[in-house]
Each structure stands twice: as structure tokens, then as C-alpha cells.
Amino acid sequence: MEADIRRLRFELFTALWGDDWRGLEMGVAYLLQREGCGLVQRAGSSGDGGVDVAAFTPGALLVAVQCKAYKSPVKPNAIQAFHYATTNGWESTLSYRRWRHPRPQLRIMVITGGFGPAARGVAGNEGIHLVDLDALANWEHYGMRLPAVLGLEDW
Template identity: 35%
Template sequence: MHINWNTCVNLSPYEDEEMNAALLDKIRAATDDDLLAAFLHHAEGRVALETYQQFDKLCMQLEAERDHARRLSDYSETPLGLDFWHAHYRLHRSLKELLGQAEAAVDTAADVWRTLREATVHDDLSSRFRQQAPDSPSPLEEIGPLRHLLAPLQQQLKSVLDEHRARMHELALQEAELLAFAASNDSISLEQFDAMTPLELEQSTADLAERDGYTLLQRQGKAGDQGADVIALTPDGRKIVFQCKHRRRGKPVGAQDTHTLNGTARPEHNGDIVVLVTNSTFTKPARAFAAKHRIHLLHGELLQRWATWGVPLLTVLREDPADADATT
């Protein structure tokens, strides 16, 4: 074959003359088909290697983002700690899913490259490229779908990160409002509830209901109140029946109180929403009975969200129609 010796590519000189002679013999024996086949095979390898490197880079980026996400604070002591946790969890889950797809692509590209490397030594390249209908498809056929997958995965990663940043910003603004309320005179801490008398707990519950914009029908309990200490009407016409139980620390509210409230709140007072408020906790039987009969137990963190941080009661109880619409 004819070789253009004006090329800028130089033959590597070897000290051993026989090596140089053997190499020149191979070059002289090469046909145009041989050289083109070698070039095409080399190009296939470069495409496979390039695809591998692109997905490997994406994997490293995803791993870096996962490491960063693991160091995010859980904000467990903040008003919206659970919301922050859910946002971080969604980020972790999305990154894990994307990483799984990227790692599978890396493995596929690596397998293709290794197969092509083996063919460099063992296959008759010119014969392979001359075949009109090869017995088996080229290993490079698996690279095509991967190259179509790369851009969508990169876009999904960007979307996941953008969504998480936007959610963090939204929660930070909401939490700033809650903390500002907690610093105001309208906030009531759990420690303040512990220091109250039973009557003061009822009055505070009534004040908080008024703060939320409810109309008070009954401000405190009295003889013959049939289990209702505070009764309030929401702007959309729903009646909330509260029973308040003040307990010294360590003494939980038992199931008997939930039984009593269940027997009167709806049958006697026509309550739409029934709430049992305490500064303490509830026994396991009380919690089980309340869950069965749709009685809201307002204490601990839930009471803190309502009274200390100023979150509206219906939002705390997940009875706000707007919240229900947002989850459907």
C-alpha cells in the first residue's frame, strides 16, 4: 500500500534492528482496509471510554452531593424539624436512585470497553468491518442508549438540587416566623403550662382558640359541663370541643378520660372536632382509644407547635381543608 511519508506521525525507533524490521514488514503488508479498520476500532474504543468517563464523573458528583447531604443538620430542636428531615430524606432518596442509574451505566460502558480491548488482540478487525451482516451486534450498540441517558440524568440531578434548595429556603422563612412568635408575649412554653393551675390551662386553651380566629361558645368548664371545658366555632362553622387535663409531671392521662370525652363531645355537644389537651402525656390505652374514636390528643410537641410557635390548631391537628387539598 502507499504511505504518505510526509505525515507528522513518526515511527518509533527501537534499538533492536530486528524489531524495526518486523514492524516495517507489518506496515508494508497492511492494506487500506486494515488501516481503516484499525482506526474505526480505535474510534469505537474512544467513544466507549469517553462515555465511561462522563458517567464516572457524574457518579463522583452524585457521591459528593450525598456526602454533603449526610452532613446536613436534622434541625431536631427547631419548630419545623420534621419538615426539614422529610426534605433531607427526599434528597437522599433521589440522589441514591440517580447514583444507581449512573453506576449501572459506568459498569456497562466499562464492559464494552473491555470487550473492544480484547478484540484488538484476538479479532480480525478488517474482516469484522467488511461483514455486511455480522453474526453478532457490535459491543458499541450498548453505548448508544447510555449517551441518550446522560443528559436527562444530569438534568434530573439539577432539578433535585434546585428543588431541595427551594424547600430549604421556604422552610427557613417559615421557621423564622415561628421563632419570632416564640419570642413574643403571645407564646406559651411547655414549662409555663406545667406551672399553671387546671383553670389556667382551660383559660389558656380558650385564649389560644381566640388567637386562631375561632368564636368561643364556652370559655371554661363548670359543673354539669358534660366533659366540655372549652367550646369554639371555626370560621367555616365546625365546632371544636376541648377537654383540658392538667397533671403534675410524670402522671399521664388515662383511658377513662378519653372514654368520658367520647361519650359526650359528639352526642351531647355536637362536636365536629374533639380535642383532649394536657401538659402531661397519655397512657397507651388512652392513645389507642383516642385513635379509634377520632379524638385528638394535644400534648408535648403538638401543644408546643400550637401554643409556643403559633401554628394554627387545625394545621397542627391536620384538620385544615387547605392541608388536605395539598396532599391529594
């Protein structure tokens, strides 16, 4: 039953945005704009430095997002790479190189394939918020605001 619900949520999202990394990034960028965020970087590329989408929240926090259109759970090393890109490696990211934005105050990984316990542990230790397919469905289809999806009071 759980697998059927997860598959249906994935099908709903992919019906709107496609089932590849580009569609996921564009979908997340759209959802951030719907939240009232001002985009500064939309859709990653090989030179993005590990940040696919960057935006300023209505409260002026810089949000960095890494999107992975995976069918299986993400490994902890992907979380560690994103952590590095948004901390010590920030000066290598497109958001810094092009616009000299400071390091992000909010870091989010959106993964269609989910997260295993080890990846969740790394993310928790590093302060990275995780959005899996269930959270993505709440944000996209059910109109839940991202701060609520992430367990934040506001931003």
C-alpha cells in the same frame, strides 16, 4: 434530655397560664380565639358536662375541648368519658343545655401530662384529637396553627 425539654415546655406554658386546670382552660380558649374561632363556652366547671371549651371555627365547625392539667399521662377512661360527653351524652353538656348547639364535629383533648399508648388507641378509635405538651408548645409558643398541629388540612 427529652424529659428536660418537656419540663421546659411545661414551665413556659405555666409561666403564662398557671399550672392548674383553670389556667389551662383559659389558655386554650385564648389560643382558639387567636385562631379566629368564636367562643361559645369558656372554662369548664362541675356542671359543664365534660366539655371545658367550645367554639366555632372560621369554617363553622363546632369544636369541643376537654382540658386536663395532669402531671402524669391520662388514662383511657378519661378519653372514653370525653367521647361519651360529645356523643350520646351531648344533651347533658352546658353547650347543649344553654345554646342547643349540635354535637361537635371536632373533639380535642389537651393534656399537660401526656397520653399513654392505650389512651392514644382509644382516642384514635373514637376520632378524638390529642394535644400533648409538645403539640401545645407548637401551638402556643411557635405559632403553629391548630389544624397543622392536629394534622388537618384546614377547618
